[in-house]
Amino acid sequence: MSMPERIGTIREAINEALREEMRRDERIFLMGEDIGLAGGVFKVTAGLQEEFGPERVRDTPIAEAGIVGLAVGAAMTGARPIVEIMFNDFTTLASDQIVNQAAKLRYMTAGQCKVPMVIRTGMGAGRRAAAQHSQSLHAWFCHIPGLKVVLPSTPADAKGLLKSAIRDDNPVMVLEDKMMYGQEGPIPEGDYTVPLGQAKIHRKGTDATVICTSSMLYPSLEAAERLAEEGVDVTVIDPRTISPLDEEALVNSAVETGRVLVVDEGYESFGVTAEIAARVQEKAFYYLDAPVRRLGAADVPVPFAPSLEDLTIPSADQIAGIIREMME
Amino acid sequence: MSMPERIGTIREAINEALREEMRRDERIFLMGEDIGLAGGVFKVTAGLQEEFGPERVRDTPIAEAGIVGLAVGAAMTGARPIVEIMFNDFTTLASDQIVNQAAKLRYMTAGQCKVPMVIRTGMGAGRRAAAQHSQSLHAWFCHIPGLKVVLPSTPADAKGLLKSAIRDDNPVMVLEDKMMYGQEGPIPEGDYTVPLGQAKIHRKGTDATVICTSSMLYPSLEAAERLAEEGVDVTVIDPRTISPLDEEALVNSAVETGRVLVVDEGYESFGVTAEIAARVQEKAFYYLDAPVRRLGAADVPVPFAPSLEDLTIPSADQIAGIIREMME
Amino acid sequence: MATNTQESSRQVDRRSLPLDLLLDMYRRMVTIRRFEETVYDVYSRGIMPGLAHLYTGMEAVAVGVCMTLRKQDNITSTHRGHGHLLAKGGDPRRMFAELLGKATGYNRGKGGSMHIVDMSLGILGANGIVGGGLGIATGAALSAKLMNEDRISVAFFGDGALNEGLFYEAANMASLWKLPVVYVMENNHYGEYTTTAKSTAGTGPARAEAMAIPATTVDGNDVLAVYEAVTRATGRARAGEGPSFVECVTYRWRGHHMGDQGDTYGYRTQEEIESWKKKCPILRLRTYLIGEGLTGEDTLRQIDSEAQQRIDEAVEYAKTSPYPDPSEVFEHVYA
Amino acid sequence: MATNTQESSRQVDRRSLPLDLLLDMYRRMVTIRRFEETVYDVYSRGIMPGLAHLYTGMEAVAVGVCMTLRKQDNITSTHRGHGHLLAKGGDPRRMFAELLGKATGYNRGKGGSMHIVDMSLGILGANGIVGGGLGIATGAALSAKLMNEDRISVAFFGDGALNEGLFYEAANMASLWKLPVVYVMENNHYGEYTTTAKSTAGTGPARAEAMAIPATTVDGNDVLAVYEAVTRATGRARAGEGPSFVECVTYRWRGHHMGDQGDTYGYRTQEEIESWKKKCPILRLRTYLIGEGLTGEDTLRQIDSEAQQRIDEAVEYAKTSPYPDPSEVFEHVYA
Numbered sequence A, B: 001m002s003m004p005e006r007i008g009t010i011r012e013a014i015n016e017a018l019r020e021e022m023r024r025d026e027r028i029f030l031m032g033e034d035i036g037l038a039g040g041v042f043k044v045t046a047g048l049q050e051e052f053g054p055e056r057v058r059d060t061p062i063a064e065a066g067i068v069g070l071a072v073g074a075a076m077t078g079a080r081p082i083v084e085i086m087f088n089d090f091t092t093l094a095s096d097q098i099v100n101q102a103a104k105l106r107y108m109t110a111g112q113c114k115v116p117m118v119i120r121t122g123m124g125a126g127r128r129a130a131a132q133h134s135q136s137l138h139a140w141f142c143h144i145p146g147l148k149v150v151l152p153s154t155p156a157d158a159k160g161l162l163k164s165a166i167r168d169d170n171p172v173m174v175l176e177d178k179m180m181y182g183q184e185g186p187i188p189e190g191d192y193t194v195p196l197g198q199a200k201i202h203r204k205g206t207d208a209t210v211i212c213t214s215s216m217l218y219p220s221l222e223a224a225e226r227l228a229e230e231g232v233d234v235t236v237i238d239p240r241t242i243s244p245l246d247e248e249a250l251v252n253s254a255v256e257t258g259r260v261l262v263v264d265e266g267y268e269s270f271g272v273t274a275e276i277a278a279r280v281q282e283k284a285f286y287y288l289d290a291p292v293r294r295l296g297a298a299d300v301p302v303p304f305a306p307s308l309e310d311l312t313i314p315s316a317d318q319i320a321g322i323i324r325e326m327m328e
Numbered sequence C, D: 001m002a003t004n005t006q007e008s009s010r011q012v013d014r015r016s017l018p019l020d021l022l023l024d025m026y027r028r029m030v031t032i033r034r035f036e037e038t039v040y041d042v043y044s045r046g047i048m049p050g051l052a053h054l055y056t057g058m059e060a061v062a063v064g065v066c067m068t069l070r071k072q073d074n075i076t077s078t079h080r081g082h083g084h085l086l087a088k089g090g091d092p093r094r095m096f097a098e099l100l101g102k103a104t105g106y107n108r109g110k111g112g113s114m115h116i117v118d119m120s121l122g123i124l125g126a127n128g129i130v131g132g133g134l135g136i137a138t139g140a141a142l143s144a145k146l147m148n149e150d151r152i153s154v155a156f157f158g159d160g161a162l163n164e165g166l167f168y169e170a171a172n173m174a175s176l177w178k179l180p181v182v183y184v185m186e187n188n189h190y191g192e193y194t195t196t197a198k199s200t201a202g203t204g205p206a207r208a209e210a211m212a213i214p215a216t217t218v219d220g221n222d223v224l225a226v227y228e229a230v231t232r233a234t235g236r237a238r239a240g241e242g243p244s245f246v247e248c249v250t251y252r253w254r255g256h257h258m259g260d261q262g263d264t265y266g267y268r269t270q271e272e273i274e275s276w277k278k279k280c281p282i283l284r285l286r287t288y289l290i291g292e293g294l295t296g297e298d299t300l301r302q303i304d305s306e307a308q309q310r311i312d313e314a315v316e317y318a319k320t321s322p323y324p325d326p327s328e329v330f331e332h333v334y335a
């Protein structure tokens, strides 16, 4: 890709994608709590109300179910709403509207309507925000047919995937790791899109594959570096879109290396790592040298104390440790 | 077990468990929509308001989040509420109260309080009730640390598991397949309990294992019968409690037979079959003769038309077909 | 949908309503009645799958409301949706086909009774979630305002739905943002088997007024009273003055759904049902039309039999239609 | 918690309040103020992890309410919970230890600022979900009624929380079932950076009254006015007459949370903040006590310095306490 790039943060990348898309398409509007005047609690929407006005960058009351409900109705009638739900934990308040309305309307009506909307929300632990402000509940959304689920891990992907999500005619959940808003990297300028449903190989190795999502990319890359020093050559691959999943890319890598570890920041049990592991073992069974391993967040509500919280989040140490076990 | 038994339906078994437990413990009360005067839309609570009065068998307004919210507060302060949420689909309206409050309070407070409550809800397709009245969202609850998740498949289990759930000091989700309320079988009389977290082997074979939940027991047993005629000897095992999972029993069976199919009525992707498959392949990897296979409900919102709906629910045909494939 | 003439004035004098409008009201009410009673028959004969919540007895609400609307205006309906759809112009053939799970149904059999949509008529859907349409209707009003489109929304919902939190979240935004939406509460005295008195503290109109939304209560069995009140409400919406709330007091003659017909479950008496049957909204309009000398028995009987014929044709159409192809099960999950 | 004496009479004449009660109010308000301002300092020095939402300026609400309560009465609090906990008798040492994530904290460091619970004092928890405690408080009132226990509930919540649907679902049941609960709305004019005028159509009291819940608005910076109004409300609750709603109008001096202190984000002016500082609730009680000749400067200064000392000790206690053992991460998931 020969697009001009600049270095910027994920926060900036998202802001840029929103701005460019809103300029491109008048039907797009944003709604959420404190996204306008205050620019969002994570400052992701800063400056947008100034450019697009309070109608299109709309501060709402604190009413998550209502916000999503209005977005569904607006999307059905030709608008293209982008909703911000501040913390992923709060999407539980809008579950009915997401699951029973947004996700199902197209199918239930046999295609008579579409619901082109995006819900952006902040996932991830690490901010010492405790159990009600730290969850990564993307497995929930992935389980629901009719939703697409996107987890960017780099500024470029944050921009490119969000643009694709906005242009998609389905409800798309975009989960942004709150610890990564300041993550820097190249951001392609202009109309840069990343298609939904395409994994990205960040590092190519021959001995093992780490499939990792969102912020788990970074400890995975770090573990891969360390293992490289030990002579273990690791592929690191990020599905980027979790639903629909780029199964082919993941299985191909499993076939190549024969060893797979899946890393994700949702609770480990009944989470995203389970689905990926189950698919990989099924499709690559005869090529595997070891069982597919998984590493998710600890199966506990996220504790506040930093000394405890850090233990719940998958680390480079753990990742490297598991790969070493698998190499035995 | 030498307890006297009688033949009855799952509906009766649940009713009996509720009645006996309410007689035993005055702190127990029921709340839900139309559970009292009308005895519940599935008649599961019939007669209970007559015996225990409208205070302890409490008809509520239509307000799922409020109902669960009140139950959490009542449970924290010494009562033992049992909530009925009519259809599993409607638990989405109470997700915040279930996930962020009920499930997390004990952990967040380091054990200062407990939340002994049961939420009973009807899951499952097959009633031609369409996409908003047919879901099986137990994978969601299983994903949340702090919740226990129980899916009975026989009248005896329905009674015994519900009693254990009621006596448990944690929030327990009990999902009852709506198609099974009329399912008959022996019901042990009196104080019969089934411990949470114990799988049950319904049929023991040597060639393959079918791990199945809730109503999937019946097509699984039927498939096993058919396969037996073909000389394929199948174990059928029901975890009964999905969280916590009786991993040992499942893995042991996998080790014995070397072939495992997991069947569950939740959406297949990112559902319960994934977790079980992922654990089994990891723990029994070196004993497996084939990849662990999965069969869930089709990844589509449940359609209304009977001719389509039936295609979404795992069938004995499909189960037998997959086992045959695995035997090749 | 030819009743656009009232848009300028919000005060309706029933004596000034044109006869063709009145006859259209009558026709729609009878069509709904015949549709629902035919569903009752067909269902009772065991050839209809799933659930069906009948609107019999409540016809004046849907018709009184929808006659104030234009084609491009949006409605959201409920689990008890047949009346709303027919009043807004829905095609009984495609409705009946949907109820039988046929490929010619509105939703190709995928939705059934609780999910019928007709985007060309602004019908954003019946809904299986009590109160589930309240956000959608309000959102449709928001998009109209944002995109400067000349349409308004009506959300139908029941007395039971009033207690779901979503109403307050959505209506508060509608009030704050002066969205063109009318909340029509169908108070039929019960949510399933629970009386309003046992489910609702205070009243719907008071709750709306507390969010600065003008509210009124009307006799929901008097189609002209409904029409009058809603004309004021839609007038406000069209003029950019924001949401309104109209409570229509009515009664359902049949059980909560087809499964409990005939069974009073101890929640209401046969006498109560009979007393409301005496207040039949169709009979009432009929009596008015004849009593005022606006039309004759013959005309009305003619309408009656045309309606019956239309429904009979719909049933025939539905019965002879094919089921969807098995392959359709995987279609339409995504756009 | 010795203020049970008011239970029989619901009318409070501030001139008849015993001096020790008044001094206790003063002590608690000062304790809250010192606690919060110390949090401000400690946080600003970067030694406190996570979020902290300060109650500075709002002390009269928590204290006016909690002084009407007994030990066994329950409260639910909010993300801005320190004031409620201290007013209900919470231990500043265990609170501060919790804020620093220490094993000696109320929640052994697992909860932090937004999740402190003290079951022995009936404190059912701060809450990180806006409005999240409204169901819990109502449920505690339900269990009291069901189990015939002599206790009532108070739910604190903000003007922003008023727009979450849960309030209507819970309060409706409280009203229908005459549950012993008092809803205390802390109207500090903002939810984060959004003014009440932009978030709320109508008012809290009107919304409560629409559910047949008696409601009143008081000056939330006048601890005696709060005490008077809430005494009437708790009296109703104790007498089995059902829920009440009290709106307390007040203001937070600090930013929404520690992260945005000093920054007005354009949502309010420095002048506005200054004008409210002039209405300081502590100063107001102080002036009353001295003006009425009920006590002297010395007594109050003594209280001030004792409060400061108590908080300093709490900080010291917290700082020198150990972190929880890593093994605790897997404890307490289940009972």
Ligand SMILES: Cc1ncc(C[n+]2csc(CCOP(=O)(O)OP(=O)(O)O)c2C)c(N)n1
Binding pocket: B033, B062, B064, B086, B090, B093, C079, C080, C128, C129, C130, C157, C158, C159, C160, C161, C162, C186, C188, C190, C191, C192, C256
């Ligand atoms: C969220 C939700 N809760 C419960 C139900 C079950 N249910 C279906 S209809 C109904 C009663 C609705 O009462 P009301 O709103 O008054 O409408 P009516 O049936 O009287 O027309 C209930 C409880 C549901 N469909 N959705």
Ligand SMILES: Cc1ncc(C[n+]2csc(CCOP(=O)(O)OP(=O)(O)O)c2C)c(N)n1
Binding pocket: A033, A062, A064, A086, A090, A093, D078, D079, D080, D128, D129, D130, D157, D158, D159, D160, D161, D162, D186, D188, D190, D191, D192, D256
């Ligand atoms: C369900 C939910 N939505 C949003 C938030 C983010 N949030 C935290 S505090 C707050 C403002 C609350 O305002 P108010 O209820 O007036 O309380 P105040 O902060 O003014 O004391 C918001 C939006 C949250 N914690 N929970």
Ligand SMILES: [Mg+2]
Binding pocket: C158, C159, C160, C186, C187, C188, C189, C190, C191, C192
């Ligand atoms: Mg009703």
Ligand SMILES: [Mg+2]
Binding pocket: D158, D159, D160, D186, D187, D188, D189, D190, D191, D192
């Ligand atoms: Mg506030």
